[in-house]
Amino acid sequence: MSSFKGSDIYVVDSKGRVSIPSKMRKNIQSESRYAFVITRGIEKCLYAYPLDEWRRMEESIRSLSQVNEKDRYFARTLMQWSEEVQLDAQFRLLIPKSLLDFAEISKEVFFIGVLDHIELWKPENFKKYIDSRKESYEKAVEHVMSARKS
Amino acid sequence: MSSFKGSDIYVVDSKGRVSIPSKMRKNIQSESRYAFVITRGIEKCLYAYPLDEWRRMEESIRSLSQVNEKDRYFARTLMQWSEEVQLDAQFRLLIPKSLLDFAEISKEVFFIGVLDHIELWKPENFKKYIDSRKESYEKAVEHVMSARKS
């Protein structure tokens, strides 16, 4: 099970390539070390899953009822935006243009490791996201810590 | 389960390295003796967790639902600031620059062992923190100890 953590800023070059932070690369538990599925995230960002974590995810989507209208919509939308990509010899992701556009990423990418996946944000958008939240960091810690006690 | 205690002042060198107090080092119960997760603390300081203690914490973040908007925010906020670091052959931590900046640590670090984690403060900031508390140590003891009785 992966355990991505930390954050970093990297540049996307003119070909749409970005190195993934080495500390996150080292955290990949998958046998297929260099394959990711990159997809549309929740909020205006992208999620990158190593293949094994992605499969876990896919299973839970598979188990959704295809009868339910909402579930169908969710499954279609998610899969529509999902692309499998391989890291190149320099450990870079080639991010599809459509996804870059969705996340409004042009020159720089802000990476955050969030346990089972890596998030890619346009730096300004992440800042906006944080600023728009009312809860402080301290509240967040409190929330998690109190959950831990019980 | 670790049980850090005591305090000490150490210097950060030009590369961002600090020795961790040997008395605290000896207190690490983890099998992976030399791996820590260092993260943003509450108040303007850093927390260093030995890996096994950290995992405890991580479990509770993992159990947060990624579907719930608030939980997503918590997970991102916490993980953004968390970095895994290994002690080098001289038992030094290499503290990421972003975290040093957050805690305003430049030349010196004040270490405090607080049971399951070690805190790192800029000495001046710790002094300010203590001075800013109106409650005396005696009052605090009274408060905590009486709660314990019930």
Add this chain to the structure above:
DNA sequence: AGGAAAGTGGGTAAAAGTGGGAAAATGAAT
């Protein structure tokens, strides 16, 4: 006092991060 461990500093080889060009593949137009 003497040896060992702790604390600090610095040099260097390796890895990480970035950029770009040439070969291979794709695909549309003649």
Add this chain to the structure above:
DNA sequence: ATTCATTTTCCCACTTTTACCCACTTTCCT
């Protein structure tokens, strides 16, 4: 079917950062 233009893939090269090693001084302990 062949040509030409565009995109994609693969490789090479350069710069910066990091990891690893060695060394010196101070403190601790018997």
